[in-house]
Amino acid sequence: MRIAIAGAGAVGRSIADELLDSDHEVLLVDKSPKAIKVEVVPRAEWLLADACEISSLDDAGIQRCNVVIAATGDDKANLVVSLLAKTEYGVPRVVARVNDPRNEWLFTEAWGVDVAVSTPRLMSALVEEAVSVGDLVRLMRFSQGEANLVEITLPPEAELVGVRSGDVTWPQDTTLVTIVRGTRVIAPSDEDVLEDGDELLFVTTQEREEELEEMFSVRPQGPARGK
DSSP states (O other): OEEEEEOOSHHHHHHHHHHHHTTOEEEEEESOGGGOOTTTSTTSEEEESOTTSHHHHHHHTGGGOSEEEEOOSOHHHHHHHHHHHHHTTOOSEEEEEESSGGGGGGOSGGGTOSEEEEHHHHHHHHHHHHHOSSSOEEEEEETGGGEEEEEEEOOTTBTTTTOBGGGOOOOTTOEEEEEEETTEEEOOOTTOBOOTTOEEEEEEEHHHHHHHHHTTOBOOOOOOTTO
16 A cells, blocks of 8 residues: 655654555655654655645645555644545545544544544553453544444453354444454454453444443342352
């Protein structure tokens, strides 16, 4: 894939390195001469330009890109880049960095954003994910379709422990995408049996999250012996 990254700071360069390691074509765009450090990411293409201007995006050949990543440190710039990439050039996938969590509500499909990545929210979600068992943790929001990536760790006493994945009727608009079991990452099939401690990743809508979480409720305790 061809991917353009607006913002060649530390974040943009790190993303570029990861994508280049996966054999993608990467173009880094930044309006600051100080940010143009070709020697740091020599495998990438570089363009000194303002990604908020249509003439710059024309020069960058944005219309040929499969993905645009708005990764500057300025939320206003990231929104403008996202909107132009989607509406003017029809880029299939637009990912935008949210610097200030108070601005997260703006990063929607209306501004051309397919996926909004908020570092503070993601870090807090990862903390919750590490300590929460049986509670739904929202990891990421996808603007298109109002879908979210969520995680639930299966408690030992949950009714779903020992049940085949194919025998579970998940809520409407909900898909189990991954099971993380210890060091293994499992692409779930109908034959996979859910185990205590499994970390289950779902794509679901916000209105289905409560229904999904209820499915992981702990079995009611029976009466104590001798009573």
